[in-house]
Amino acid sequence: MKFEYENSFEVKHKIQERKIAILPIGAIEAHGPHLPLSTDNILAERLSEKLAEKVHAFVLPTLPYGQVWSLRDFPGSINISNESLISVLVDIGTSLYKQGFRIWAIVNGHLGNQPALKDAARVLYDQFQDFKVFYFFYPGMNAILKDVRETQSVHSTYFHACEIETSIMLYLAEEHTNMDKAICDIPDIPESADFTPTPWQKFTNTAVLGDAILATKEKGEKIVETAIEKMAAMLRSAKDEIA
Template sequence: MEFQYENSFGVKGKIDQSKIAILPIGAVEAHGPHLPLGTDNILAERLSKKIAKRVNGLVLPTLPYGQVWSLRNFPGSIHISNRSLIAFLVDIGESLYKQGFKTFAMVNGHLGNQTALKEAARELYESCPELHVFYFFYPGMNKAAAEIRDKNASHTTYFHADEIETSYMIYLAPEFVEMEKAPADIPDIPAYVDATPVPWEDFTGTAVLGDASIATRDKGKYIIDIALENIVNILESFGEIE
């Protein structure tokens, strides 16, 4: 159920029936020649709708901008600071709490947002102690991806517009994928990127961190289905689903 299409006269009853607000959070940034700038938004939205069906949740309008410092110099990328993102999320969470929600589930499509989401959740833990706040980023994906990858990852943490993320898109939003343009770009990422800020244009000219040309729907479905089950199980374990 999409929150923005409800009206003020009927929404209170639906909040009382659900108590779960789901916020898709993404970013606007370069994703190579084969995926759109809003890839992270699209993925967060599509996954959020799947979650909502399983947990009787209300999907909020997508928060479409994120912390994209690493890719901010690529054409089309729009960067906001962690400070801005944290403040925005805390304000949203506190408003949801006042509206009667008991659970605030942030579904993140962009790894760069995770620091801000975690900090916002900590602030909400203090200001809204009865509100359960979750920040989800494809839980279980690392193990699942390792099982089905055809090529090794460029980095142990980063994945971007590559075999994995492109597979997500082919599964969840194939209408936005141009596979005929998908590159096989496997950059040599220096070890120091884990210890100091490094703009990604220093090691990639495409913003693609792997072989996108070998992405498939089956790979995307395998990982997304695991992430979906893990999210539902986590919410169930906290008694969020009635």
């Protein structure tokens, strides 16, 4: 159920009944020639909608901008700072708490947002210890990748516009995926990139980190459905604790 379409006369009772708010958050950034700039937003929204059905929750309007420092100089990318993102998230969380929500699930479509999400959740924890905040980014993915990936990962953490993310898009938003333009770009990411600020144009001019041509809807389904079940289980447990 989408929160933005509720009205002020009826929403208070529904908040008390549901208790869970889900916020999709993504980014606007380069995703190669075959995926749109809003890929992370689309994925966060579709994941949130699926999750909401499982746990009877409200889905908040998407927060569409994220910390995309690494890709900020690629055409189309829009970057906001960690500090700005933390501030906005704390303000939103505070408002949700005052409205009566006691569980807030932030469903993240962009890995670069995770540090800010974690810091914002810690601030809210210190302020409202009966407010449970989750910051989800495809839980359970690592185990599934061992089964579905056909190519070796170019990085221990990153996946971007590649076999994996494109597969997720094919499953959740095939209408926004142009496989005729999918490419294989396997960059050599230096080890130093994990230890010093390194804009991605230092090692790629496409923003694709792998072989997007190998993407399939079936791979995406395994990743997504695993994440949905894990997120739903954690939210149900949290809801049971406050019941």
